[in-house]
Amino acid sequence: MAKMNLLQAINSALITVMDQDERVMVFGEDVGHFGGVFRATSNLQEKYGRDRCFNTPLTEQGIIGFANGLASQGSVPVAEIQFGDYIFPAFDQIVNETAKFRYRSGGQFSCGTLTIRTPYGGGIAGGHYHSQSPEAFFAHIPGMKIVIPRNPYQAKGLLLASIRDDNPVLFLEPKRLYRASVSDVPDEDYELPLGKADTVQEGNDITLLGWGAQIEILQKAADMALEDGISCEIIDLRSILPWDADAVAESVMKTGRLLINHEAPLTGGFASEVAATIQDRCFLYLEAPISRVCGLDTPYPLAHEKEYMPDELKTYEAIKRTLKY
Numbered sequence: 001m002a003k004m005n006l007l008q009a010i011n012s013a014l015i016t017v018m019d020q021d022e023r024v025m026v027f028g029e030d031v032g033h034f035g036g037v038f039r040a041t042s043n044l045q046e047k048y049g050r051d052r053c054f055n056t057p058l059t060e061q062g063i064i065g066f067a068n069g070l071a072s073q074g075s076v077p078v079a080e081i082q083f084g085d086y087i088f089p090a091f092d093q094i095v096n097e098t099a100k101f102r103y104r105s106g107g108q109f110s111c112g113t114l115t116i117r118t119p120y121g122g123g124i125a126g127g128h129y130h131s132q133s134p135e136a137f138f139a140h141i142p143g144m145k146i147v148i149p150r151n152p153y154q155a156k157g158l159l160l161a162s163i164r165d166d167n168p169v170l171f172l173e174p175k176r177l178y179r180a181s182v183s184d185v186p187d188e189d190y191e192l193p194l195g196k197a198d199t200v201q202e203g204n205d206i207t208l209l210g211w212g213a214q215i216e217i218l219q220k221a222a223d224m225a226l227e228d229g230i231s232c233e234i235i236d237l238r239s240i241l242p243w244d245a246d247a248v249a250e251s252v253m254k255t256g257r258l259l260i261n262h263e264a265p266l267t268g269g270f271a272s273e274v275a276a277t278i279q280d281r282c283f284l285y286l287e288a289p290i291s292r293v294c295g296l297d298t299p300y301p302l303a304h305e306k307e308y309m310p311d312e313l314k315t316y317e318a319i320k321r322t323l324k325y
Helices: 006-020 043-050 061-074 084-097 133-137 154-162 214-226 247-256 269-287 313-322
Strands: 002-004 024-028 053-055 076-078 115-120 143-146 167-172 183-186 198-199 206-210 233-234 239-240 258-265 291-295
Touching: 002 006, 002 154, 006 024, 006 043, 006 076, 006 154, 006 167, 006 183, 024 061, 043 053, 053 115, 061 076, 076 084, 084 115, 084 133, 115 154, 115 233, 133 143, 133 167, 133 239, 133 258, 143 154, 154 167, 154 183, 206 214, 206 247, 206 313, 214 233, 214 258, 214 313, 233 247, 247 258, 247 269, 258 269, 258 313, 269 291, 291 313
Parallel strands: 024 053, 024 076, 076 115, 115 167, 143 167, 206 233, 206 258, 258 291
Antiparallel strands: 002 183, 143 239, 198 233
16 A cells, blocks of 8 residues: 555556556657656656657647547557547547447447546636536447546546446546545555446435545535534445446435535536436435536636535535425
8 A cells, every 4th residue: 555646546557557568558748758737647658668658749639539540459548638628629539439439330340448538627726728527528428438536546446447448438537636635545456346336425314426526525515414413425426427326326215315516517417417317216215306516507717716616515505405395
């Protein structure tokens, strides 16, 4: 075990797979000797050479198009998009090629060895081009997986599982936790299951559901609610495609209430999919309407970032409203 922040855990996972498999290549904007804008790929070029860790031109569509070609021919590419906000120029490649290549070729070709890493979310005063949470856009696309860790231990285990999974994976990293989140992480190789939620805290009165950096927010809100005698169950979805509807439904049938928290805007956010599914599966168990505490339906603001964020205070107030319904 070693104390690592989230960046160090990502770096450790990449070293683990690059040591084991010569087919693994890491590339993106400034990932080489510079180590990426956040230093997640530090020292990889020095350790494995320019053939396996290298910079690309500043073209996201080109990065993913190149990665698709590598994956379809047997390589194991780990492509970095420098910020989640910059992934949209590559949207066509991801949606129409990465996710569909196996289907459209009748299984003759696949991009299943491709993993796309990108930092997402706010909390760093990055403004509207460096703070977005684009997960719901890609959750609509069959043929790929979407994984979001909440801490360093989860990050290493989930990234290793993502790189080895036989499907293309979009791996979203909560950038405001890169250096803020520190935990014990095994030095050795380990994997955590994709598509399985993790119960962070058990409770009886309400289920709080989130992923990524918002789990910390849910924990703070749950601690506030506990002072009012409210027992909160906290579930980290970890993967939103596929997502663990069984675990969420089981929890809601126990507590009778559900609150979903995510940083992306409310309208069309992934909380809508969760709410619709749980309402269908747990309708007779619900004691109150499903609550959504999300970002605002505005471009991500710079000066008013605190007002935008679905923080623990907004979550705590929503918990109380739901319990009093």
